[in-house]
Amino acid sequence: MTLAPSRDSVLPDRITNASLRSFLGGVGTVDEVMTHRRVAELATRSIKKDSKRAALLTAVRMMDLTTLEGRDTPGKVRQLAAKAIRPIPGDPTIPSTAAVCVYPNLVPVAAEAVAGTGVRVASVATYFPSGQLGTPEKVAEVEHVVSLGADEIDMVIDRGAFLRGDYLAVFDEIRRIKDACGDLHLKVILETGELASYDDVRRASMLAMAAGGDFIKTSTGKISPAATREVTLVMLKAIADFADATGVQVGMKPAGGIRTAKDAIRYLVILNETLGAGWMTPEWFRFGASSLLNDVLMQIRWLDTGRYQDPDHFTEA
Amino acid sequence: MNRLDVRKTYKLYIGGKFPRSESGRSYPAKSTDGEVLARVSLASRKDLRMAVEAARQAQAGWAGLTGYNRGQILYRIAEMLEDRHDTFVGQIVAAGAKPRAATDEVSAAIDALVWYAGWADKFAQVHGNLNPVAGPYFNISAPEPTGVFGIVAPDAPALLGLVARLAPVIVSGNTAVVLASEPSPMPAITFTEILATSDVPPGVVNMLTGSTEELVPWLADHGDVDGIDVMGASPQQRKRLQEGGALDIKRIVGLRGSVVDRSPQLIGAFTETKTVWHPKGR
Amino acid sequence: MQDTSKVTDTTPAKTTGATIDLPGDWRYAPSRQSSAPVTIADRYGLFINGGWQRPASGEWFPTINPSTEETLSEIAVADGADVGRAVKAARNAYEEVWGPMSGTERAKYLFRIARMIQERAREIAVLETMDGGKPIRESRDFDIPQAAAHFFYHAGWADKLEYAFPGIDPKPLGVAAQVIPWNFPFLMLAWKIAPALATGNTVVLKPAETTSLTALFFASICDEAGLPPGVVNLVTGAGETGAGLVSHPDVDKVAFTGSTAVGKRIQADLAGTSKKLTLELGGKGAHIVFDDAALDDAVEGVVNGIFFNQGHVCCAGSRLLVQETIHDRFVDKLKRRLATLRVGDPLDKNTDVGAINSRAQLDKITDLVESGVADGAEIFQPRCDLPERGFWFVPTLFTDVSQSHRIAQEEIFGPVLSILTFRDPEEAVTKANNTPYGLSAGVWTQKGSRILWMADRLDAGVVWANTFNQFDPASPFGGYKESGFGREGGRHGLLAYMDTGI
Known part of the structure; x- marks a missing residue:
């Protein structure tokens, strides 16, 4: 029997905090040691030559090139957009990144800068990074950001509510923000550095997916640790189980702390051997990063030329 | 007129009961100068089979008792043995020993039981330990009883040899099928009467009297015997027991050392080491 | 070489939209460890x-x-x-x-x-x-x-x-x-x-x-x-x-x-x-997975337990006992994971499963696998491109295995896993112990008291709980x-x- 994909298929008929608690109680647990072991094993994959080039180009295409600083200016964002559109000036073989990711204020600037290039504009919202405000205000912020012209919204979950067991509050908030997003892609940031264990990461992943997140994302980048390969593996496995249970495909975005091409390739290996071909595209996997791009570009040049590169030959965004 | 004494019938001890040999056979136990002391059962291969069955049946339950509990039962055996000290001295003297030697032997047997009784809730601490592995794992090794042991009890000293070989077998939770001293079977049978009244669960110790030569091949080749203590066997019998043991990788104990060894290592020889790993994670 | 007519599809049955279909298009280029530093005498x-x-x-x-x-x-x-x-x-x-x-x-x-x-x-x-x-x-x-x-x-x-x-x-x-x-x-x-x-x-x-x-x-x-x-x-x-x-x-x-x-x-x-x-x-290790286990980690453990070193491991978890309630789900996960195993050139740094040690061992594995098929067990092998020369065997799963099948009793010493089911802890222990061997056992459950209960009862010199195939010089090993x-x-x-x- 084939059923239409539906997130509801994993949810209780009547959604209450108790019924959500019982749903999350059934999503299973994660063994920390085995998770680390598997990540270590996959880190020994030796990616060379053409497969390395393919991975690096894929990584560029998957990148949400990000600047999230108080001192961001329109000028800075325009530079970032230019870098996203054409990472190496004059080299059309290097693809554009998936998106630029900015604060709400700068969405109009970014949208104008990337217009017509295929590069999307992602904006953080929901009182990023802490999310410490009421749901109505967060919804209002998201509605505003949508009106400014963002293509994608990166929200943060209410970690306090999650950790005190108020799953209904977390769930409702995501639902309402998803409603406010309309057709826009919603990425739900779990801020895994603030969740106590991989079991919590798995539960938060399931809750975010069930509530309507199109992507789940590790971190704001403002908390350490940000993305780790281990936490990414845990989330990818949750995505696999969610797809199995509902037929709904959810994307993944590790963000923060991914700085080297080697790192990026290791993430792609984990993705490749956990979710495989169906997720190996920018539609379903993103890197949230700022300094990663240049290292990836340097590595591509090294493959091209066989010579180690000087960072000064790669533009700062 | 002298009162006619009532003689005891010396029977086998299987599964907590005292049957005669199913074969209906018996043989005379004699003193060193040839006097017939009693007729005792001449156990058959079928008796051995039943003894192994009883031992197997009793094993999980016996091993499942706490060490504290098994220790008290072994101590109880010592108490009962002390109580019948003179009976054993009489039997050992009747078989030809000097009274002083017989007294010492019985005392030593009692003391050995007390010594092993105290090990019941300690040997695992001596034989087991945490293993400091190079990784995030809890890793512990602990001894467990092997299962059913056959014991070829030494011909002499008939009581002390029996006790010294039996106690380290059962203290950890093994059960035993014992081939008693063929020339001096009476202390062994009297000892089973003590076992029967010392809270030792039926089947934990099963005693066969008879021809060691006849029973050794059946014990050696029995598929449900996990190990054999060959200390009391002749060189030829040892070889036969080792050959039979090779059919199913039986543990062969008693190739070295002496009849009256008393060592925690001996308890260890009748156990298996189990190592359990578990990750340490959040 | 394998009889491809027995090879079933790698894609698990699906009832819903999103499917996970491994492996991906991204092929890892050969990354061969150089044998240059090694000199072998004639x-x-x-x-x-x-x-x-x-x-x-x-x-x-x-x-x-x-x-x-x-x-x-x-x-x-x-x-x-x-x-x-x-x-x-x-x-x-x-x-x-x-x-x-x-x-x-x-x-x-x-x-x-x-x-x-x-x-x-x-x-x-x-x-x-x-x-x-x-x-x-x-x-x-x-x-x-x-x-x-x-x-x-x-x-x-x-x-x-x-x-x-x-x-x-x-x-x-x-x-x-x-x-x-x-x-x-x-x-x-x-x-x-x-x-x-x-x-x-x-x-x-x-x-x-x-x-x-x-x-x-x-x-x-x-x-x-x-x-x-x-x-x-x-x-x-x-x-x-x-x-x-x-x-x-x-x-x-x-x-x-x-x-x-x-x-x-x-x-x-x-x-x-x-x-x-x-x-x-030898051994015929049982790997027992309860329905409350961390399933993905259990899959890793089971895969490592049988495909590590081509299954040429005396303590391999060659019998998987999986609780009936999760059998289908767990087998789906296993099959998917199997499809990611990279079989081939042992000197390639990305190879997971190498060559069978000898022609004789390959023949033995082949014979036992054929007996499994003949006995009526269901075989699953992912598609693999195997080198033309050398001794190879595709990682293999058998489902619908009965305790009496040769593949559930005999040590195969190859990359072949036999999957059986159980309903409760008692049955799991009984089945696990129902073999003349007693080297290793694995238990996967999140319930601590059950782990210890199982560990007490399993006749095995090494019990791996929520892990498998761990070795250390400080840790005693034996059967x-x-x-x-x-x-x-x-x-x-x-x-x-x-x-x-x-």
Whole structure:
């Protein structure tokens, strides 16, 4: 029997905090040691030559090139957009990144800068990074950001509510923000550095997916640790189980702390051997990063030329 | 007129009961100068089979008792043995020993039981330990009883040899099928009467009297015997027991050392080491 | 080669939209470990009394690379006379040098050997992979580092033996005859030689016929380490050489790792002697997965448990007992994970499953797998492109397996997992224990009390709970029942080489 994909298929008929608690109680647990072991094993994959080039180009295409600083200016964002559109000036073989990711204020600037290039504009919202405000205000912020012209919204979950067991509050908030997003892609940031264990990461992943997140994302980048390969593996496995249970495909975005091409390739290996071909595209996997791009570009040049590169030959965004 | 004494019938001890040999056979136990002391059962291969069955049946339950509990039962055996000290001295003297030697032997047997009784809730601490592995794992090794042991009890000293070989077998939770001293079977049978009244669960110790030569091949080749203590066997019998043991990788104990060894290592020889790993994670 | 008509689709049945269809389009380019640092001689003699000697037999046999079937070298056949010379050399070394030497001095030799293994780890790993067919990832990351660790661990014991066992005055046994298998050639050598030398024994070791090269490499390490002549002697050859060694009258100790059938023969051969014997034999390990387990981690454990080293592992979790409530889901996950295993060139750093060690072993695996199909079990094999030459077997799952099937009873020693179900803990234990073997068992459940309950009841020398195939020099390893007796590793392992008077 084939059923239409539906997130509801994993949810209780009547959604209450108790019924959500019982749903999350059934999503299973994660063994920390085995998770680390598997990540270590996959880190020994030796990616060379053409497969390395393919991975690096894929990584560029998957990148949400990000600047999230108080001192961001329109000028800075325009530079970032230019870098996203054409990472190496004059080299059309290097693809554009998936998106630029900015604060709400700068969405109009970014949208104008990337217009017509295929590069999307992602904006953080929901009182990023802490999310410490009421749901109505967060919804209002998201509605505003949508009106400014963002293509994608990166929200943060209410970690306090999650950790005190108020799953209904977390769930409702995501639902309402998803409603406010309309057709826009919603990425739900779990801020895994603030969740106590991989079991919590798995539960938060399931809750975010069930509530309507199109992507789940590790971190704001403002908390350490940000993305780790281990936490990414845990989330990818949750995505696999969610797809199995509902037929709904959810994307993944590790963000923060991914700085080297080697790192990026290791993430792609984990993705490749956990979710495989169906997720190996920018539609379903993103890197949230700022300094990663240049290292990836340097590595591509090294493959091209066989010579180690000087960072000064790669533009700062 | 002298009162006619009532003689005891010396029977086998299987599964907590005292049957005669199913074969209906018996043989005379004699003193060193040839006097017939009693007729005792001449156990058959079928008796051995039943003894192994009883031992197997009793094993999980016996091993499942706490060490504290098994220790008290072994101590109880010592108490009962002390109580019948003179009976054993009489039997050992009747078989030809000097009274002083017989007294010492019985005392030593009692003391050995007390010594092993105290090990019941300690040997695992001596034989087991945490293993400091190079990784995030809890890793512990602990001894467990092997299962059913056959014991070829030494011909002499008939009581002390029996006790010294039996106690380290059962203290950890093994059960035993014992081939008693063929020339001096009476202390062994009297000892089973003590076992029967010392809270030792039926089947934990099963005693066969008879021809060691006849029973050794059946014990050696029995598929449900996990190990054999060959200390009391002749060189030829040892070889036969080792050959039979090779059919199913039986543990062969008693190739070295002496009849009256008393060592925690001996308890260890009748156990298996189990190592359990578990990750340490959040 | 596999009969492809039996191969079922890799894609698990789906009832919904999103599907996970592995592997991806992104192919990893070959990343071959260079074999350049390794030099292999055309021919190897016997390492006896610190020197290389021609075999008395004048005979050599070829050793091949099972992934290419190319001959790597020729290995001497040691006959009775050679074994006699080796035992004599070991006896002399024991009496003249190694026996009288202080523990501290012995320790320093072992530390030195451990360091030399670390220094030459890459060479040994490459050699191991070429000679035996195991993936370089495993020989590099597991076999050789573990071997070094074994020497390091045991080195430290050499001058502390009086603290190991209360009341026991530590004494060596004398000359140890050691026969090892082909699945972990260098590591098994370390498991045998390190504790024997640490406790003051000398050694005559016979490596397996198909995997002698790393043992012969070890001879050069002994030589460079300045180990006194005769302390370690190596005799190469087939079963006959091993039989001659273990039954040699001047041997005090026999240690064997290998099949239960050969173990029984050795135990019988030793009847009538009081040689100390330890046996590490076959297994048919049960891997038990409860429905509350961390399933993805359990999948990893199960896959590692049976496909590690092509399943050539005595403690492999070759029988999966999965709780009925999660059977279909778990099998789906397993199949998907199987599809990501990379089978092929063992020297490729990305290979997960290498070559089967020998033609004979491949034939045995093939025979048992055919019996599984004939008995009515359902076979699953992911699609794999296998090299044309060499010995290969696709990772295989069997579902619908009954306890009475040969594939549920016999040790396959290959990458073949038989899946059965159970309903409750009692049944899981009963099924797990229903085998003459008793080497290993795995339990996956999040319930602590159940783990301990299960661990108490499983007849296995090693119980891995929420993990599998973990090894450590400090952790004793060995079997219950027909998986053998005696322990290797840890404090317990020392007993195998000490005369405790018992």
